[in-house]
Amino acid sequence: MGTGLTLEAIAELARLAGAEGQAQDRTYVTAGGMLSRAPWSFALVYAWRATDADDPELSDADDHLFQLSTGYEFTPELRLDLGYRFSREDRDATHAVGLLLTYSFDLE
DSSP, X not given: OOOOOEXXXXXXXXXXXXXXXXXXXXXXXXEEEEEEETTEEEEEEEEEEEEEESSTTSOOEEEEEEEEEEEEESSSSEEEEEEEEEEEETTEEEEEEEEEEEEOOOOO
């Protein structure tokens, strides 16, 4: 007998040399996952971006992004999601909250 739980994971590593045509390199690291058990879902993602500038006019930076969301599926066509995001980019911290209502339908 199954629990009905589903876990989806994501991991990404990207390294960009000469990012945006400038004398800087960037590294992106992302990790996260979503846990769902109908009708609920929960997701958590963390991302880190490091910028290493060779040009003194460009700055080195470590940026962080944290995202948390939950969703509820009322019917196969109707879903509601609530999310929170925190980011720290170049010493500036921001917070955001979002709400998403989705209705799907066929065009046949």
